[in-house]
Amino acid sequence: MKFYIACDHAGYNIKQSVIDIVENLGHEIINLGTDSNERVDYPDFAHKLSEAVLKDKGSNGILICGTGIGMSLAANKHKGIRAALCHDAYTAEMSKAHNDANVLCFGERVVGLGVIESIIKTWCKTDFEGGRHANRVKKIEL
Numbered sequence: 001m002k003f004y005i006a007c008d009h010a011g012y013n014i015k016q017s018v019i020d021i022v023e024n025l026g027h028e029i030i031n032l033g034t035d036s037n038e039r040v041d042y043p044d045f046a047h048k049l050s051e052a053v054l055k056d057k058g059s060n061g062i063l064i065c066g067t068g069i070g071m072s073l074a075a076n077k078h079k080g081i082r083a084a085l086c087h088d089a090y091t092a093e094m095s096k097a098h099n100d101a102n103v104l105c106f107g108e109r110v111v112g113l114g115v116i117e118s119i120i121k122t123w124c125k126t127d128f129e130g131g132r133h134a135n136r137v138k139k140i141e142l
């Protein structure tokens, strides 16, 4: 799989560890910043990543901020982006199987690296189930 990753200052401390997790699983990951603890505005990075994912068909995104909430709200403004805020392996699995999520969001202040690893592992191995869920996902777009 191919991933883009971005964070704000509140997600910066764990970003490199997340990149390592994704690479160790054998996936490609491209860093879109931010690259320091200096304060930035999370929507700028959510929009940058969403545009990259939409341009690169079939790619996926990972967004990290303090809670994951702001990043998911901003990313979901983009038609074609389905950003899921996940807290554990179960929500990660469902976000793929039922919602066909293409962007994974989580909060550095909410989940630890062990949980993040299980979220990413589960997300990578879960496929969209399609069927009745396909029609529902289609209805998300206004």
Ligand code: RB5
Residues within 6 Å of the ligand: 008, 010, 011, 042, 065, 066, 067, 068, 069, 070, 071
């Ligand atoms: C930054 O302090 C924080 O508000 C941001 O990272 C994020 O959690 C917003 O949803």
